[in-house]
Amino acid sequence: MPQRTSMIKPGRARVEMPAGTQAIQRASLLVRLIASRGRSGLRLAELVEHSGFTRPTVRRMLKCLVVEGMVMQEEASHRYFLGPLIFELGLAAAPQFNLRDICHPSVQRIADRTGDTVFLSVRSGYDSVCIDRAEGSFPIKALTLDVGTRRPLGVGAGGMALLMPLPEAAVADIVERNAPRFAAYKGLTAPALLRLLKRSRESGYALNDHHMTDGAISMGMPIVNPFADPFASISVGAIASRMSAERRPEVAAALRTEVRQLARLLSDTATP
Known part of the structure; x- marks a missing residue:
């Protein structure tokens, strides 16, 4: 019988992994790190720093990922980006995941009601990924996320919202794992993120007013889900002048109406 190794997922029990899968796990981590930086990409040195792997290991794995089309390197900047195969695989997998279709009417209603830009994000391991976006009627947009953008859990209002219902042990695990990546977001630190989480839980909504896009x-x-586990979030982004303390209860009400409705709808959908 093959040997097995263990790994821990955030908020989950220990998962046994078959022996001999280390290379796959490492390659997957590199792809996720590259995805987390979206259009900015990552240099070899940054991938070495964030992955904790040796430079020769990262270089060797990147070379293979480039050959397979999962990663591409920009010649001028030497930065690595997601490759065309990732896009093709995403298209192939899309029909199996209809969460975006189910949630889009709610996303659009919030955009229509607030006039601002609305984002739907899902949890993916230690990250959040934007899977949908709708723009409101207000002429000045806060397009802080593109569909497909990946960020560490806790970063941004959508990522922070995904932390809010989690037990403290799961939060501690996520924050410890993601801490080295926070500094890329305007100097965010783990203690600062935990203070923001405390504020979010007290107010009932995640608020990002410091650590992402200037002026937004x-x-x-x-x-x-029915067990109070967060699997997705909806966030509203606007220029700072439209997110005054006086207006926030109005935006929160729009969000609350739709997330409660979606929780019921998705619970009914999952019931046989």
């Missing part, structure tokens, strides 16, 4: 503020709330 975003608010978010989680969508939870």
